[in-house]
Amino acid sequence: MLRLKSVHTYYSNIHVLKGISLHVRPGELVALIGANGAGKTTTLRTISGLLKPGKGKTEFLGADIAGLAPNKIVRKGVCHVPEGRQVFAKMTVRANLEMGGYLLKDAKRIKKRIQELASLFPILDERKDQLAGTLSGGEQQMLAIGRALMGQPRLLLLDEPSLGLAPIMAHTVFKSIARLRDEGMTILLVEQNARAALNISDRAYVMETGKIIMQGASEELLNHNQIKRAYLGKGYREVWE
Amino acid sequence: MTIWERSHECMAREELEQLQLERLQATLNRAYRNVHFYKKSFDAIGFVPEDLDDLAVLSRLPLITREDLSRAYPYEMFAVPLREVVRIHSSSGTSKNPSIVGYTANDLKHWGGLVARLLTAAGVTREDVVQIAFNYGLFTGAFGFHYGAEQIGASVVPTSVGNTGRQVTILRDFRTTALVCTPSYALRIARVLEEADIDPKTLSLKLGLFGGECWDEEIRKAIEERLYIKAHDNYGLSEVIGPGVAGECSQKTGMHVSEDHFVAEIIDPDSGENLPKGRSGELVLTSITKEAFPVIRFRTGDVTSLDDAPCPCGRTLARISRISGRCDDIVIVKGVNIYPRRVGPILKAVTGIEPTYQLVIDREKDMDSLGIRVEVSEAMFFDKMQRQRALVDGLRKKVRDTLGLTPQIWLVEAGSIRREEETAPMVVDTRKGPSHR
Numbered sequence: 117m118l119r120l121k122s123v124h125t126y127y128s129n130i131h132v133l134k135g136i137s138l139h140v141r142p143g144e145l146v147a148l149i150g151a152n153g154a155g156k157t158t159t160l161r162t163i164s165g166l167l168k169p170g171k172g173k174t175e176f177l178g179a180d181i182a183g184l185a186p187n188k189i190v191r192k193g194v195c196h197v198p199e200g201r202q203v204f205a206k207m208t209v210r211a212n213l214e215m216g217g218y219l220l221k222d223a224k225r226i227k228k229r230i231q232e233l234a235s236l237f238p239i240l241d242e243r244k245d246q247l248a249g250t251l252s253g254g255e256q257q258m259l260a261i262g263r264a265l266m267g268q269p270r271l272l273l274l275d276e277p278s279l280g281l282a283p284i285m286a287h288t289v290f291k292s293i294a295r296l297r298d299e300g301m302t303i304l305l306v307e308q309n310a311r312a313a314l315n316i317s318d319r320a321y322v323m324e325t326g327k328i329i330m331q332g333a334s335e336e337l338l339n340h341n342q343i344k345r346a347y348l349g350k351g352y353r354e355v356w357e
Numbered sequence: 358m359t360i361w362e363r364s365h366e367c368m369a370r371e372e373l374e375q376l377q378l379e380r381l382q383a384t385l386n387r388a389y390r391n392v393h394f395y396k397k398s399f400d401a402i403g404f405v406p407e408d409l410d411d412l413a414v415l416s417r418l419p420l421i422t423r424e425d426l427s428r429a430y431p432y433e434m435f436a437v438p439l440r441e442v443v444r445i446h447s448s449s450g451t452s453k454n455p456s457i458v459g460y461t462a463n464d465l466k467h468w469g470g471l472v473a474r475l476l477t478a479a480g481v482t483r484e485d486v487v488q489i490a491f492n493y494g495l496f497t498g499a500f501g502f503h504y505g506a507e508q509i510g511a512s513v514v515p516t517s518v519g520n521t522g523r524q525v526t527i528l529r530d531f532r533t534t535a536l537v538c539t540p541s542y543a544l545r546i547a548r549v550l551e552e553a554d555i556d557p558k559t560l561s562l563k564l565g566l567f568g569g570e571c572w573d574e575e576i577r578k579a580i581e582e583r584l585y586i587k588a589h590d591n592y593g594l595s596e597v598i599g600p601g602v603a604g605e606c607s608q609k610t611g612m613h614v615s616e617d618h619f620v621a622e623i624i625d626p627d628s629g630e631n632l633p634k635g636r637s638g639e640l641v642l643t644s645i646t647k648e649a650f651p652v653i654r655f656r657t658g659d660v661t662s663l664d665d666a667p668c669p670c671g672r673t674l675a676r677i678s679r680i681s682g683r684c685d686d687i688v689i690v691k692g693v694n695i696y697p698r699r700v701g702p703i704l705k706a707v708t709g710i711e712p713t714y715q716l717v718i719d720r721e722k723d724m725d726s727l728g729i730r731v732e733v734s735e736a737m738f739f740d741k742m743q744r745q746r747a748l749v750d751g752l753r754k755k756v757r758d759t760l761g762l763t764p765q766i767w768l769v770e771a772g773s774i775r776r777e778e779e780t781a782p783m784v785v786d787t788r789k790g791p792s793h794r
Binding site: 122124172321330339 | 372375376378379380382383386387390406407408409410411437440441462463466646
């Protein structure tokens with residue numbers, strides 16, 4: 117579905133992505149893990165068109181999307197949920213979701229879509245009339261994902277959905293991401309919480325200083341000593357485990 | 358016929374190439390960072406891993422040889438710290454230092470999976486009883502097949518080599534259905550069966566996977582007729598992983614290379630240039646999933662050609678033709694690689710000066726044998742038979758200890774080895790077939 121071939125991206129003069137190749141097949145949940153500054157967010161921003169690749173190919177459903185404007189890429193079905201849960205705080209949950217449905221262009225369809233999402237995120241349904249700013253961090257994250265899903269994307273790019281969340285809340289967010297995948301959504305997930313990301317994903321790429329240094333089945337990487345030492349913390353277990 | 362790992366053995370070519378590119382880039386990034394040899398050789402041509410933006414760029418990288426691996430003895434080319442290495446094997450090469458190869462836990466898992474592919478392609482299932490008559494030791498052959506057969510869930514009988522009488526008893530009593538060994542050993546087993554007057558049709562044996570030596574269709578026919586089985590070829594080498602690089606499917610029209618783990622190229626052995634598709638030349642392999650011991654553009658010395666046309670079996674992995682010979686002067690005797698020129702120094706260790714010598718490789722009753730004709734110089738001339746015998750024994754022991762093969766030694770008169778114009782044949786190989794040039 118998505119295919120990057122040797123993508124190089126620069127921030128002015130800084131060479132950030134040094135030849136990234138990766139792919140995501142339909143229905144897959146693929147994780148991109150690595151330390152801070154490895155280039156994970158830059159990779160997502162390059163895919164969604166917020167950054168222009170200097171070199172390389174970005175293919176989505178067989179068409180080259182490198183260099184297209186972000187809104188064109190959204191229309192093709194790629195939806196990017198940036199880090200930091202950027203919801204419209206002064207608007208209600210429902211209004212936030214409606215904003216996400218602008219591509220549907222039809223009030224009936226938007227309403228129907230909000231109902232569909234209620235089963236996935238019951239909490240959003242419960243809080244639909246509350247202002248988004250009054251939601252907890254985890255709820256805001258689910259709202260951000262829910263808003264992205266309103267447009268019925270074919271590929272979801274998630275950037276650090278667990279950032280700044282209490283462990284128990286992060287756990288809930290990861291659970292809903294896993295459920296999304298189970299329902300057939302294709303997801304590329306960027307995470308610093310490598311263990312959680314590997315636990316829910318099918319495959320993963322490990323980034324270091326703008327390059328991919330390892331890739332494979334998530335289960336394999338989860339048991340990989342070098343990954344354990346570098347990203348999982350030896351003997352360290354998450355609170356909810 | 359079932360396929361072990363359909364998701365990877367039957368990929369669309371385009372998808373496979375994307376996967377190869379991803380894995381190759383990650384391999385280069387790791388090798389460049391962790392292996393001094395690769396950093397040095399890439400730096401020398403001004404190459405950094407991010408320059409590889411297409412599979413075709415691989416052909417610009419330097420080729421490596423067994424000598425390079427040998428110079429890295431023992432661990433210089435490992436790409437992970439030794440604490441990540443869970444297995445160490447050694448190649449059968451007889452160069453000064455053998456190549457030492459390491460495996461991480463992941464490497465071993467992949468290795469087993471790769472061999473499971475070729476066992477499955479040959480028709481082995483979990484119902485089978487697999488007798489592995491390769492040497493269990495530093496060589497990779499036995500262990501690779503062992504893990505592969507175990508992954509499939511077959512019953513593994515690790516008989517190792519030797520004691521053919523016992524092998525035959527086990528073959529019959531344990532109701533072995535699949536035999537794994539060298540082709541010459543398969544013929545040896547056939548002979549012992551014939552001598553014991555055991556009709557192979559009364560055995561449960563139905564197929565065999567043979568490798569570790571060059572063999573041809575004639576030998577295949579002999580094995581199939583005399584053991585009453587289907588004989589399958591497979592290809593692998595310790596330096597790259599061991600068995601599991603390529604194997605025949607039921608079509609027997611070449612061996613499918615596991616291209617999602619190895620990138621295969623065919624080069625002109627003289628110029629080192631890549632040859633056009635379909636041409637016959639030297640096989641060059643690059644590992645793209647190995648962690649402990651990656652090899653980048655390793656010259657195998659084996660002559661073959663590559664065909665990526667779709668195979669009726671459903672696999673999309675390209676096939677190499679049966680190995681038609683060796684590019685360098687290596688001769689393989691009983692699965693052991695021998696560099697004829699390296700035998701001289703071994704003899705010298707006993708005789709003091711390097712004698713003129715000639716290797717005589719013969720096949721008697723289906724078993725390969727190594728003989729060495731050594732010219733007697735004045736310095737070695739003894740009038741006492743006893744001292745001559747001691748010399749012969751000393752030479753035999755030295756060669757055996759170094760090469761792992763016991764040769765026959767013949768002392769011959771000075772000047773009796775006819776060396777035509779300096780390029781005298783150092784090796785006389787009387788085994789028939791084109792595969793033993």
